Amino acid sequence: MAKEVYSELMKEVEEGKFVWTGELEPEKAGSVESVVQAAKDLKGHVIACNVTDSPQSFATLSSLVAAYKIQEEAGMEAVYQLRCSDRNRIALQADVLGAGVMGIKNILALTGDHVALGDTPDAKPVYDLDSTTLSYMIRKIVDEGKDLAGNEIAEPPKMHIGAAGAPGAAVLQAEAYKVKRKVKAGAEFIQTQVIYLPEVLDNFFKELGDLGVPVFVGIFPAKSYGAAKFFDEAVAGVDVPPDYLKNLKKTKEIKDKAKRKEEVDRVNVEYFTGFLEHLKDTPATGCHMMAVGYPRIIPALKKVVE
Amino acid sequence: MIAQEQKPMDEILGYLEGKQRIVTMGCGGCATFYQTGDKKAVKEMAEKLTKEGKDVTKIFLPLGISACEIDMSSVFLEKNRKAIEGCDAVLVQSCGEGVQVVREYLDDKMGLAKSVYPANNSMGNVGGGPTDFKETCQGCGECELGKIAGICPLTACGKGLMNGPCGGVREDGKCETDPEKDCAWVKIYERLEKLGELDELLKMREPHAWSKMKRPRTFKIEKPISLGRTMFGSIPEYVSFGLRKPFTPKHEEKAEGE
Numbered sequence: 235m236a237k238e239v240y241s242e243l244m245k246e247v248e249e250g251k252f253v254w255t256g257e258l259e260p261e262k263a264g265s266v267e268s269v270v271q272a273a274k275d276l277k278g279h280v281i282a283c284n285v286t287d288s289p290q291s292f293a294t295l296s297s298l299v300a301a302y303k304i305q306e307e308a309g310m311e312a313v314y315q316l317r318c319s320d321r322n323r324i325a326l327q328a329d330v331l332g333a334g335v336m337g338i339k340n341i342l343a344l345t346g347d348h349v350a351l352g353d354t355p356d357a358k359p360v361y362d363l364d365s366t367t368l369s370y371m372i373r374k375i376v377d378e379g380k381d382l383a384g385n386e387i388a389e390p391p392k393m394h395i396g397a398a399g400a401p402g403a404a405v406l407q408a409e410a411y412k413v414k415r416k417v418k419a420g421a422e423f424i425q426t427q428v429i430y431l432p433e434v435l436d437n438f439f440k441e442l443g444d445l446g447v448p449v450f451v452g453i454f455p456a457k458s459y460g461a462a463k464f465f466d467e468a469v470a471g472v473d474v475p476p477d478y479l480k481n482l483k484k485t486k487e488i489k490d491k492a493k494r495k496e497e498v499d500r501v502n503v504e505y506f507t508g509f510l511e512h513l514k515d516t517p518a519t520g521c522h523m524m525a526v527g528y529p530r531i532i533p534a535l536k537k538v539v540e
Numbered sequence: 541m542i543a544q545e546q547k548p549m550d551e552i553l554g555y556l557e558g559k560q561r562i563v564t565m566g567c568g569g570c571a572t573f574y575q576t577g578d579k580k581a582v583k584e585m586a587e588k589l590t591k592e593g594k595d596v597t598k599i600f601l602p603l604g605i606s607a608c609e610i611d612m613s614s615v616f617l618e619k620n621r622k623a624i625e626g627c628d629a630v631l632v633q634s635c636g637e638g639v640q641v642v643r644e645y646l647d648d649k650m651g652l653a654k655s656v657y658p659a660n661n662s663m664g665n666v667g668g669g670p671t672d673f674k675e676t677c678q679g680c681g682e683c684e685l686g687k688i689a690g691i692c693p694l695t696a697c698g699k700g701l702m703n704g705p706c707g708g709v710r711e712d713g714k715c716e717t718d719p720e721k722d723c724a725w726v727k728i729y730e731r732l733e734k735l736g737e738l739d740e741l742l743k744m745r746e747p748h749a750w751s752k753m754k755r756p757r758t759f760k761i762e763k764p765i766s767l768g769r770t771m772f773g774s775i776p777e778y779v780s781f782g783l784r785k786p787f788t789p790k791h792e793e794k795a796e797g798e
C-alpha cells in the first residue's frame with residue numbers, strides 16, 4: 235500500500251529530500267505574536283516548525299493554539315508537540331481531534347519532563363499515557379477511526395505521528411529499544427534530542443539498526459555562550475564540546491555588537507560544518523534545528539549539506 | 541506495611557488546644573513496627589500531654605492487634621468506653637487508616653461524636669527493612685509485574701511509565717526527578733538483560749487500566765480468617781522463627797569475613 239502523505243514535511247521525506255525543521259517556543263504570555271514573527275523569519279529556511287508544549291515543564295501558552303497561528307498567519311507548517319505529563323487520555327484525544335480541525339498535520343508525541351522540574355512543581359503529574367501509548371492512540375484514531383477503548387470516532391483526522399529519541403541517553407541500548415518500540419506503536423518519524431558529538435550520532439544509529447522511519451537529528455547552534463552552557467549543564471544526555479564552548483565564550487570579549495554576532499556565526503559555522511559533513515554519511519534524513527531566535531545561521535548550515 | 545512517622549508535637553498540641561481530657565490510643569500493627577504506636581510510644585505521648593496539663597487515658601494495643609482491624613481494636617475501645625465518653629478528644633497513634641476506622645466505630649457503633657486526631661503521618665505501603673524501606677507497589681488492583689521483569693514501573697518510575705525509559709535518565713542511571721533514586725527502567729533493562737529477555741522491551745505495553753483504582757476502593761472477603769488458621773496452625777513456624785540466627789544479608793557476611 236502506498237503510504238498516504240498528509241503533510242509537507244512528510245512529502246519532502248517521501249521525495250527523498252534532506253529535511254530541515256525548526257523549533258518555536260510559545261511563551262508564558264497571552265499573546266503569540268512573537269512566535270508568529272519567528273515563524274515568518276524561518277519561512278523558506280525550514281519546511282516545518284515544532285511548536286513546544288510547556289518545555290521542561292515551564293508552563294506556557296498552548297502549543298495547539300500557537301501551532302494553528304503559525305500555520306494561519308505565517309504559512310509555516312507545524313509539528314505540534316503534545317505531552318503526556320499534563321493530560322490524561324481523554325484530554326489528549328480531545329486535543330488530537332481538535333488539532334485535526336485546526337489543520338495540524340504533524341504531531342510529536344512526547345512523555346514530557348516531570349512537572350517537578352519546571353516552574354509549577356506542585357502540579358499533579360498525569361502520565362496516564364506515555365509517548366509510546368500516545369503514538370499508538372493517535373495511530374488508532376488516524377487509521378481505524380477508533381479511540382483507545384475501541385469507540386468509533388466520526389471523521390477521524392489525518393496526520394503524521396512523530397516521536398523523540400535521546401542519542402545521548404545514559405543507557406543507550408535501553409533508549410534504542412524504546413525508540414523501536416515507539417516506531418512499532420505507530421511513530422512515523424523520529425526527531426532526536428540535541429547532539430553535538432559525531433560519535434554520539436554514530437553510536438545511536440549503530441544501536442538503532444534499520445529503524446524503517448526517517449530520523450531528523452537535533453542540532454543547536456547557540457546564539458550565545460550562555461545558551462550553549464545551559465544545554466551543557468541543564469539538559470540530560472547533552473554534552474557540548476569544550477572547544478566549541480570555549481570559542482563561544484571568547485566572543486563575549488568583543489565589545490562591538492555587530493562584530494560579536496559575526497564571530498558567533500563564524501564559530502557555529504565552523505563547528506557545524508564538521509558535524510554536518512559527518513552527518514551526511516549517516517542514515518539521518520534531516521536536521522531538526524533548535525536554533526530558537528537564530529534564523530540567520532540557517533542558510534550557511536544548509537549549504538554544507540546541499 | 542504502612543510507613544509512618546510521628547507528627548511534630550506542635551501540630552498535635554495545636555489540634556488539642558482547648559481540649560482537656562484526652563484518650564490516646566496506639567496500634568499493634570505497622571505503628572508498632574515503626575515505633576509510632578507501640579506501648580512505649582503511647583506512654584511517651586501520654587507523658588508529653590500530661591506535662592502540657594492534660595488528663596490522659598492510654599489505650600495500648602498489643603502486637604498483632606491493629607487499630608485498622610476493627611474486629612480486634614473495638615474490644616479495646618469498648619473496654620475504655622467510659623474514658624472515651626468523658627473525653628474531649630481521641631488521639632490515634634496509627635496510620636490514617638487506623639484513625640478513620642476508629643473514628644467510624646465511635647460514630648456508628650458507639651454513638652459517640654468525638655474529635656479524633658492523627659498523631660502520625662502515613663507515607664504509603666512499603667517493603668524492605670530492617671531499617672530501610674521503599675514503596676514498590678501502590679496496590680493498583682491490576683498487577684503488571686508479570687509483564688515487566690518483576691519491577692513495578694507504575695510505582696518505581698518517577699512518571700509511572702509503562703513503556704520507559706524517558707529521555708531524562710541521568711548519566712549515573714538515576715531518575716530525572718531525583719538524583720538519589722534509581723531509574724526504574726534502567727533497573728528493568730538490566731534485569732531483562734540478565735534474564736536474556738531484552739526482546740520484552742520491544743513489546744508495547746497497553747496503557748494501564750486505572751479503572752481498578754476508582755476511589756474510595758472497598759474490598760470484601762467471604763468470611764474472616766479464624767484464629768486457628770492464623771496463629772495456632774503456625775506454631776511450629778513460630779518456634780523455628782524464635783530459634784533463628786539474627787538476619788545478616790549475604791554480602792555483609794562476606795564483607796565482615798574479608
Ligand code: SF4
Nearest residue numbers: 677678680683684692
Ligand atoms: S502493577 Fe505495581 S502498583 Fe499495581 S499491583 Fe502490581 S506492583 Fe502494585
Ligand code: SF4
Nearest residue numbers: 697706715716723724
Ligand atoms: S528517569 Fe527513569 S524512573 Fe525517572 S521518570 Fe524517567 S524513566 Fe521513570
